[in-house]
Amino acid sequence: MSPDPTVLYTMYQAWKTAIDQIADIAGLYPTFVLNISPGSAARVAQTNGIGWQFSTGWVNAEDDLRVETCIRQLTEHLHGINQQNGLARDFIYMGDAGEWQDAFAGFPAENVQRMREIRGRYDPLGTFTRLNWGGDLNSGVELHKGE
Structure with a gap:
């Protein structure tokens, strides 16, 4: 996405709210990662975009569906907001893609x-x-x- 401090803060707040809803899950360790890419890093980053991802782990297999659903819904929601604001990029880094992407x-x-x-x-x-x-x-x- 294109960098926008207000939108990034809003994304963080939405992530925090979503994680609070699943905070009772055993061994939950959520992270919200922002990767700032210099224009010289790759052709895709020539506009100095920011890549964002959620890396979330947990202990019990019975929580898989709950966590994966939460993260997928949040990802799609935030990407939709970025699209509406004209900040989204369609590139998905293969190494960090969700199974549904x-x-x-x-x-x-x-x-x-x-x-x-x-x-x-x-x-x-x-x-x-x-x-x-x-x-x-x-x-x-x-x-x-x-x-």
Whole structure:
């Protein structure tokens, strides 16, 4: 997103409110990370944007759905606000993408096609894709967890 101190503070407040709603979860350790990217870091960061993410952990598997739902709803809500304010960017950093997010959607179509070709050449049986969740270039949302 484009930097905006007021919006960033509002995002922090919304995150804090959301985390307060799940604060009773055992072993909850939430973080709200802002990554400031210099224009020289990558082509995507030429506008000196800020990448933001939530990194949240917890102890018990029975809390998975509650935490994941909270974080997904919050992420989508804040991204929507940033879109309305003209601050949002469509780029999703693949290494930090949520399981419901399509990190490939922000890539140029010709790059995705080239990745498919390379995958076809070096992994024709799709072994890497099957053994690692994420990275499926054939579908919108990349998730192979539990396969």
